[in-house]
Amino acid sequence: MDQFDTDKAIYLLGIEAGKGVVGGSRLVPTLEPHLMSEVFPELANVRGLPRADDIFEWTRIFVIPAKRESGRFCKAAGMIYCSLLEFCLSHEVSQLSVVCEAYWIQRLMALGWNPVPLGAPIEKNGMTIVGITCDMTEEALAKTRATYEIDSSVMAPEKIPFTRLPEVSYDTYHASH
Known part of the structure; x- marks a missing residue:
């Protein structure tokens, strides 16, 4: 957990019967407040920090070791990617901002996510880190789905309704909280 695990965070989980x-x-x-705004704002030093009610930050993708597939596309990861797209499309989220290692740009480009750098990359702990936005589209x-051979929705029906935050400026947020 970190400071961004709040009641506003949304978690998309891959759950397998009998395995959790x-x-x-x-x-x-x-x-x-999110990772790019609070920890890595310098990653958006060219295009600026994206903030809007239809832009979310994507962080923390994981797949347990037993589900990882060496030498080929990992179907479990593909299902998580599809869940992100499906959630965003069904909730009118047009873009995701991402703090990631630079190699993700090629990976996301190959999936049709249209990654666009927000600024110059930085070196951190031996990694090249970038800030990007990705478009959430039906084409992506x-x-x-085609890349990971997924032919239908991966999402379970929602049990908890999603409520969009009212649009406020970041300055207003800090002034009132």
Whole structure:
């Protein structure tokens, strides 16, 4: 857990019958404090920090070791990618912002996510880190499904309704909280 695991964070979990959680990811509204705004704002030094009610930050993708597939696309990861796209499309989230290692740009480009750098990369702990945005589109969902041989929705019906945050500026957020 970190400071961005709040009641505003959304968790998409891959659950396998009899095994429990096997993968997952987290989305944080960009109108709230998030990794790029609070820890890595320098990654958006060219295009600026994206903040809008239809832009969320994507962090924390994981797949348990038993589900990882060496030398080929990992179906469990593909299901998490599809869940991100499906959630965003069904909740009118147009883009995700991401703090990631630079190699993700090629991976996401191949899936049709249209990654766009927000600024210059930085070196951190021996890694090259970038800030990007990715478009959440039907075309990206179709290409991601095709890449991972997923032919239908991966999402279970929602049990808890999703409520969009009211649009406020970051300055207003800090002034009122």
